[in-house]
Amino acid sequence: MGNPEFQIFNTMTKQKEVFKPKIPGKVSMYVCGVTAYDFSHIGHARVYVAFDVLYRYLQHLGYEVNYVRNFTDVDDKIIRRANELGEDPLSLSSRFSKEFLDDMAALQCLPPTHEPRVSDHMTQIKDMIAQIIHNGCAYVIDGDVYFSVDNFPDYGRLSGRKLEDNRAGGRVAVDSRKKNPADFALWKSAKPGEPSWESPWGPGRPGWHIECSAMSTHYLSPAFDIHGGGMDLIFPHHENEIAQSCAACQESNVSYWMHNGFVTENNEKMSKSLGNFFTIREISKLYHPLALRIFLMGTHYRSPVNHSSEMLEIASERVFYIYQTLHDCEVVLSPFREGNLKDRVTPDTQKCINKFRTDFQTSMADDLHTSEVLTSLLEPLKTINTVLNSLKKQKQQLQQQLLIQSLVALEKEVKFILNILGLLASSSYSELLQQLKDKALGRAGLTEDQVLQQIEERTLARNEKDWGKSDQIRKALSLKGIGLMDVPEGTIWRPCLPNQQ
Ligand SMILES: [Zn+2]
The missing domain is CATH 1.10.730 (Isoleucyl-tRNA Synthetase; Domain 1)
Structure with a gap:
C-alpha cells in the first residue's frame, strides 16, 4: 500500500502540488540551519517548528525520512563576534550550536537525521568547487573563487529575478575583479585573524552558499525531494545553491522548494536594529515553550505571523x-x-x-x-x-x-x-499544568503563596459579605492573568487572559 496523498506548495512552480517522492516510501529533506554566533530568535523557532511538523507528518504517513539540517560554523558574523569576545570562532559557534539544540528540545522539535557542520565538510566543499571550475562555471582571482552567473543560463529560476535586476542594485560594494557584479564567492582567500583551510586556490574558507550544496549532495545525493528554509533565503541563498549544485552535477534536482513566512513584531518587521527582536530564550522565560510552539502553529506556515504578548x-x-x-x-x-x-x-x-x-x-x-x-x-x-x-x-x-x-x-x-x-x-x-501556572505567576510578578493569601483574604471578605472587597481582589488578580474560580471545595486559581473581567 502506498503512502496517503498530500499537497505542498512549491516555491519553484508557485503552486500546490501532490507530493511524490523520488523513491517510493522514502523522503530526503534538507533545511538550512542556523549560523551559530548568538542565541536563536523567534524567526528561527518558526522555521524549525514548521519543518518539524512536516518531518513528523511525513513519518505519520509512513515515510522513512532522511532529514538534514546544517550548522553554519564558518562565517563572517561568527568571526566578527568571536574577535569581539576574544574567543576562537569554532568554539563560539560550537557553544551556540549547543544552545540552539537546547532551544529545539524545549520546542519539542525532533532531532534531524543528520546535523552536519561546515568545518567538518571542507573536503566535500572543495571537491564541489573544483567540479564547478572544471565545468566552466567558476573562475579564480587572487585566491578567491567566484561563481560565474553568465555561464549558468538558468540563474534566477527560483526567485524570478533577472540578472539585470541584480546589476542595478547597488546594495553591495562592487568588486571590480568580478566578471559580473552578480557573481558570488565560492571560496574566500584567507585574511589575517580568520580561520582558514588549505585548498588548491590557496588558504581560505568557503563562501556561505556552497556549504548547503555540498552537504545536501553528500547526505542526500544530488537529487532529493524537499529543500526548505525561511522565505528570506529564496534569494540569494537558494538561488545560488541551485546554480552551484546544477553547475557541479547535471543530475542535481530538488523536487519541492518550501519556504515559511516571516515573523513580525507588533506588526513591524523584526530586526536587531529596531530593537524588537526576541530570542527563544527570552520568550521561554515568560511563556512555556509549548505555548510558543502552538502560537507558531496557529498560523499557516507560509503566512506572516505577528508576535505579540497578547498572542502568546x-x-x-x-x-x-x-x-x-x-x-x-x-x-x-x-x-x-x-x-x-x-x-x-x-x-x-x-x-x-x-x-x-x-x-x-x-x-x-x-x-x-x-x-x-x-x-x-x-x-x-x-x-x-x-x-x-x-x-x-x-x-x-x-x-x-x-x-x-x-x-x-x-x-x-x-x-x-x-x-x-x-x-x-x-x-x-499535572506537571505541565504546574509549569504553565509557574509561568503565569512569573508574568504576574507574584508567588503562589501571595496568590493563596489573596484568596484567603477574599474568602474572609466574602464571609463578611464585603462583596466590594471580594470583587476588587478578584479583578486585581485577573488583570495580572490570575483567574479565580469558586468551586464546591473553595476557591482555586488558574492562569487567565490578563484584563479579562
Ligand atoms: Zn542553506
Missing part, C-alpha cells in the same frame, strides 16, 4: 485548556486503566472522533494547515468535558461504562493527534 497569552491559554481537559479526563479514568474496557462508545463520541480524524487529514493534506487542525481540536476537547459532566450525573452502571469507554477513546485520539503535531507534553499533565 492566547496560546498559553490554549495549551492550558488542552491539558486541563486531559488532566480532568485522566483523574476520572485512573481507577479504570487496568480494567477490561470494551470498544463501545456513545454515538456522539464516535461521530466526534471520526470528524476530528477526517478534518485532521484534510487540513494537513492541504499544505499542512496546522491552524485548522488546532481549531478542530476544540471539538473533541469540548466533547470530553461534556462526557465528564454527563458522567457526574449518570447513576446507571452500564451507561457509566459507556461514558468511561468514550472518554478513553477521546483521550487516545487527542493524544494521537497531539503527538503528530509535536504538542504532546513530555511531562505528566
Whole structure:
C-alpha cells in the first residue's frame, strides 16, 4: 500500500502540488540551519517548528525520512563576534550550536537525521568547487573563487529575478575583479585573524552558499525531494545553491522548494536594529515553550505571523485548556486503566472522533494547515468535558461504562493527534499544568503563596459579605492573568487572559 496523498506548495512552480517522492516510501529533506554566533530568535523557532511538523507528518504517513539540517560554523558574523569576545570562532559557534539544540528540545522539535557542520565538510566543499571550475562555471582571482552567473543560463529560476535586476542594485560594494557584479564567492582567500583551510586556490574558507550544496549532495545525493528554509533565503541563498549544485552535477534536482513566512513584531518587521527582536530564550522565560510552539502553529506556515504578548497569552491559554481537559479526563479514568474496557462508545463520541480524524487529514493534506487542525481540536476537547459532566450525573452502571469507554477513546485520539503535531507534553499533565501556572505567576510578578493569601483574604471578605472587597481582589488578580474560580471545595486559581473581567 502506498503512502496517503498530500499537497505542498512549491516555491519553484508557485503552486500546490501532490507530493511524490523520488523513491517510493522514502523522503530526503534538507533545511538550512542556523549560523551559530548568538542565541536563536523567534524567526528561527518558526522555521524549525514548521519543518518539524512536516518531518513528523511525513513519518505519520509512513515515510522513512532522511532529514538534514546544517550548522553554519564558518562565517563572517561568527568571526566578527568571536574577535569581539576574544574567543576562537569554532568554539563560539560550537557553544551556540549547543544552545540552539537546547532551544529545539524545549520546542519539542525532533532531532534531524543528520546535523552536519561546515568545518567538518571542507573536503566535500572543495571537491564541489573544483567540479564547478572544471565545468566552466567558476573562475579564480587572487585566491578567491567566484561563481560565474553568465555561464549558468538558468540563474534566477527560483526567485524570478533577472540578472539585470541584480546589476542595478547597488546594495553591495562592487568588486571590480568580478566578471559580473552578480557573481558570488565560492571560496574566500584567507585574511589575517580568520580561520582558514588549505585548498588548491590557496588558504581560505568557503563562501556561505556552497556549504548547503555540498552537504545536501553528500547526505542526500544530488537529487532529493524537499529543500526548505525561511522565505528570506529564496534569494540569494537558494538561488545560488541551485546554480552551484546544477553547475557541479547535471543530475542535481530538488523536487519541492518550501519556504515559511516571516515573523513580525507588533506588526513591524523584526530586526536587531529596531530593537524588537526576541530570542527563544527570552520568550521561554515568560511563556512555556509549548505555548510558543502552538502560537507558531496557529498560523499557516507560509503566512506572516505577528508576535505579540497578547498572542502568546492566547496560546498559553490554549495549551492550558488542552491539558486541563486531559488532566480532568485522566483523574476520572485512573481507577479504570487496568480494567477490561470494551470498544463501545456513545454515538456522539464516535461521530466526534471520526470528524476530528477526517478534518485532521484534510487540513494537513492541504499544505499542512496546522491552524485548522488546532481549531478542530476544540471539538473533541469540548466533547470530553461534556462526557465528564454527563458522567457526574449518570447513576446507571452500564451507561457509566459507556461514558468511561468514550472518554478513553477521546483521550487516545487527542493524544494521537497531539503527538503528530509535536504538542504532546513530555511531562505528566499535572506537571505541565504546574509549569504553565509557574509561568503565569512569573508574568504576574507574584508567588503562589501571595496568590493563596489573596484568596484567603477574599474568602474572609466574602464571609463578611464585603462583596466590594471580594470583587476588587478578584479583578486585581485577573488583570495580572490570575483567574479565580469558586468551586464546591473553595476557591482555586488558574492562569487567565490578563484584563479579562
Ligand atoms: Zn542553506
